[in-house]
Every structure is written in structure tokens, then in C-alpha cells.
Amino acid sequence: MTDRPPASLSLDLDNKWAYLRAAGRDDWESCDSYFPLAIENIVETLGSINLPLTVFLVGRDLRCDEDVRAIERFRGLSEWEAANHSLNHLPWMHTMSDSEIEDEIRVTHDLIVSRTGQTPVGFRGPGFSCPDEVLRVLGRLGYRYDASIFPTSMAPIARAVFLARTKLKGEQREKAKKLYGGFAAMRCPNWPYSRALPCPASSDGRDESQSHLWEVPVTVLPILRTPIHFSYLTFLAGFSVTAAKLYFRSALATCRLFRTPPSLLLHPPDFLGAEDDADMAYFPGMKMKRDAKLSFMRWALSLYAQQFTVTTMLDQVNNLHTETATCHA
Numbered sequence: 660m661t662d663r664p665p666a667s668l669s670l671d672l673d674n675k676w677a678y679l680r681a682a683g684r685d686d687w688e689s690c691d692s693y694f695p696l697a698i699e700n701i702v703e704t705l706g707s708i709n710l711p712l713t714v715f716l717v718g719r720d721l722r723c724d725e726d727v728r729a730i731e732r733f734r735g736l737s738e739w740e741a742a743n744h745s746l747n748h749l750p751w752m753h754t755m756s757d758s759e760i761e762d763e764i765r766v767t768h769d770l771i772v773s774r775t776g777q778t779p780v781g782f783r784g785p786g787f788s789c790p791d792e793v794l795r796v797l798g799r800l801g802y803r804y805d806a807s808i809f810p811t812s813m814a815p816i817a818r819a820v821f822l823a824r825t826k827l828k829g830e831q832r833e834k835a836k837k838l839y840g841g842f843a844a845m846r847c848p849n850w851p852y853s854r855a856l857p858c859p860a861s862s863d864g865r866d867e868s869q870s871h872l873w874e875v876p877v878t879v880l881p882i883l884r885t886p887i888h889f890s891y892l893t894f895l896a897g898f899s900v901t902a903a904k905l906y907f908r909s910a911l912a913t914c915r916l917f918r919t920p921p922s923l924l925l926h927p928p929d930f931l932g933a934e935d936d937a938d939m940a941y942f943p944g945m946k947m948k949r950d951a952k953l954s955f956m957r958w959a960l961s962l963y964a965q966q967f968t969v970t971t972m973l974d975q976v977n978n979l980h981t982e983t984a985t986c987h988a
Contacts, residue, residue, distance in 0.1 A: 664915060666967035667875070667975040668960075669713040669742070669806065670701065670925040671783065672730070674720050677748040678928075679938060681786075693927060693936055694720070694729035700930035700949075702732050704957055708964050709737050712925075713972040715744035715783045715806075718767030721774045730775070740971040741771050742781035742806075750786025752793060760792045768800060781972055783807050787844070787877075791857040798856040798869050804976045805854070806922070808876040810847040812884035845884055850919050851875045851979055873976045878921040880910050888924040889959065893944030896955050907959055911966050922972065923963065929956060 674694060679687035705712055714733055720726040733739040745752070745763045752760055764782065771779045780803040784793060789807035797805060854874040880887050887910040896903035914921045928942050932949025939945050944952070963969060970978070 663966060663968040664918070665920045665975060665978060666963065666969045667713065667920075667922045667972045668705075668710060668925070668963070668969050669715060669783075669922065669972055670927075671715045671744060671785075672717065672720070673744075673748060673785075673926060674717065674726070675936065675938060676719075677717065677785070678942060680748075681750060682941060684938075690938065692720075692723070692726055692729070693931060693939075694726050696935060697927035697930050698729045698732050700953060701925070701927070702735050704930065704953060704960065705736055707957070708961050710960060710964055710969055711738035711740075711971045711974070712736055713740040713742050713781065715742045715781075716767070716771055716775075716779075717744050717748045717785075718746035718763075718770045719748070721767070721770040727774050738971060738974075740781070740973050741775045741777040741779055742783065742972065743767050743771060743779045743802075744783055745785050746770075748785045750784075750788055752784050752786075752788040753790045755790075757792045760790070761796050764793065764796045764800070780804065781806060781875075781976075794854070794856050794872070797872060801869065802872060804851075804873040804875050804972065806875045806877065806972060808844055808847050808874055809879070810844050810849050810876050810884060811879045811886050812845050847874075847876060849876060849879055849881060849884070851922070851975065873979060875922050875972055875976065877924045878914065878919060881913050881917040881919050887921070889929045889956065890924075890926050890943050892959060893929055893947060893952055893955065896952070897944055897946035900951075900955055903955065904958065907962065911962065915966065920975070921963075921967065922975065 674692055675690050676687045679690055712733065743764060746767045747763065752763065768779055771777060782797055782802055782805050784807035787807050787809040789805060794805065852874055853871050855871055856869065877888055879885060887907065892903050892907055895906060928939055928945055930953065931939065932947060932952050933945055935949055
């Protein structure tokens with residue numbers, strides 16, 4: 660196919676501890692890491708298709724030498740971009756103070772620079788939580804884009820299913836009631852757009868280093884706004900691979916029809932089978948055996964690469980900036 664529209668691919672590199680804590684498990688701090696196996700499967704799968712990847716990194720994992728060694732395997736891809744996914748992966752940044760938000764982003768920023776040699780310019784809030792102070796901090800750090808919008812019509816359903824499967828209680832359960840955005844997020848554009856930073860930038864009234872950044876939402880199906888990220892696809896494939904393939908083909912065709920440049924999202928469990936980690940059995944898509952899941956993922960990612968010119972998110976944003984500058988020239 661010669662006429663391939665632009666697209667991007669990203670991975671939220673959430674470790675098992677983050678999922679178990681969000682599920683209300685008391686032993687989350689003592690759990691083992693699944694990074695070695697998951698990252699090996701990710702790199703082998705994407706490498707075989709020659710796909711680039713933006714990896715949203717959690718600062719807490721960058722403090723562990725063993726996890727950093729696993730993360731270094733991304734260097735085996737054709738191209739990879741390190742981006743910021745907060746320090747502690749608390750999916751309720753909307754409940755934090757401004758100083759806490761600043762620490763979550765700045766500390767992770769510095770860890771990414773020191774551990775990977777890359778300077779991150781992209782951020783995604785855990786649980787798609789992105790209050791105004793997040794955007795202010797990103798502006799002060801000179802970030803190019805945010806990717807914390809998930810404009811799906813199914814956010815209330817996903818949130819209800821999550822709460823039903825977890826053991827969260829009290830204050831944490833209340834905080835989780837705003838996960839995945841809501842009807843406000845559903846009204847957001849389903850394509851990259853320039854977003855004005857909120858003001859004032861800081862409590863002392865200092866000016867922002869920039870006034871806008873790009874917002875790159877996690878793409879959903881045009882019109883219906885149902886998810887098309889890969890955890891949702893593997894969830895569907897756990898019931899019917901045929902139905903999941905039909906849905907994904909239709910989703911990509913619809914994106915092309917509506918000229919929506921897709922930015923699709925991966926998670927580590929998308930590359931792990933039911934036999935790999937019993938602790939993750941509650942996560943969508945973890946009913947499938949590893950070989951069947953990896954086969955499905957290779958098919959889906961190959962189709963994505965055949966129909967779109969897939970880049971990192973930074974490359975996608977750079978191309979948007981060039982196109983905008985050309986239009987205004």
C-alpha cells in the first residue's frame with residue numbers, strides 16, 4: 660500500500676506492582692517484576708515488524724537496576740522514544756496538591772534523562788488523569804505533547820468493571836471513581852490538536868515557557884467512540900479471535916475514512932499469556948494463552964503497519980508542527 664496515512668504507537672510500561680496496588684492488593688510492594696518476559700516479547704514482536712515505539716516510563720521502576728536493564732532492551736527496536744508516565748503511577752493525580760504533581764513529573768523527568776540518556780518531551784497521566792497543574796508543569800519543562808486524553812464512550816463502563824474487580828476501599832475507592840475520564844473526555848477531539856496551557860502558570864505569577872502543547876489522544880473508533888487500543892482487542896480476542904480481527908479491520912478502515920490519524924496504545928499484559936502470571940488474571944485479555952495472544956498481536960500490529968506509516972509520538976507531533984507551519988506560511 661503506497662498511500663499510508665500517519666499514525667503512532669505507544670506503550671504504557673506499567674509494572675505489576677502498579678496493577679496490584681490499583682486492584683487493592685496489600686502485597687503489591689513485594690510482588691516480582693514481569694518486565695524481563697514482557698519486554699522480551701514486546702521487542703521481539705515489534706522488531707519482527709520493524710515498528711518504532713514510544714514508551715511511557717514510571718519513575719519508580721527507573722530506581723531499580725534490574726528493571727532498567729530490562730528497559731534497555733528497547734534499544735533493539737528500530738526507534739524508541741522515552742516519555743514520562745509519572746513517578747508512582749497513582750491514577751488519581753486530580754486529587755494531588757500542586758507540589759505533589761510537580762514532584763511526580765519532575766523527578767521522573769530527571770530519572771529518564773539519567774537512566775536512558777533521552778530527554779522526555781511527552782507525558783501521559785496514569786488512569787488518564789490530567790488536571791490543569793499537570794499541563795502547567797509540562798509547560799515549564801518545555802514538553803511538546805500530552806497524551807492523557809482517552810475520549811471513549813465506554814469510560815463509565817470500564818470504570819465500573821474495574822471497581823467491581825478490585826478490593827479498593829474507603830478513600831482510594833473514592834479517588835478511583837474518576838478513572839478513565841468521563842463524559843467530558845468523550846467530548847474531546849479524537850485526533851491530535853494544539854492545546855492552550857492553563858494560566859496562571861504558577862502561584863507566583865511567572866509566565867510559562869510556552870503557551871501551547873500538542874494533545875495526542877488515545878484514538879477511539881470514530882463516531883461510536885469505542886476503544887481500539889490493544890488491551891481491548893485482546894479482551895475481545897479472549898472470546899473470539901475472529902470477532903476481534905473483524906472489529907480491528909473495521910476500526911482501521913473507519914480511521915482512514917474519517918482521516919483520523921490513529922495513536923494506538925499497548926500495555927505489557929498484551930504480550931503475556933494466562934500461564935505467565937496468575938496475579939494478573941483479573942486484567943482484560945489475560946484469558947488467552949501466550950502463544951495465541953502473541954500470534955494475534957503480530958497479526959494486529961502487522962496490519963497496522965501495512966495500512967499506516969507508524970512512528971513514535973514525538974515524530975508524529977514533529978510532523979504536525981511542520982504541517983501547521985506550512986499552512987501558516
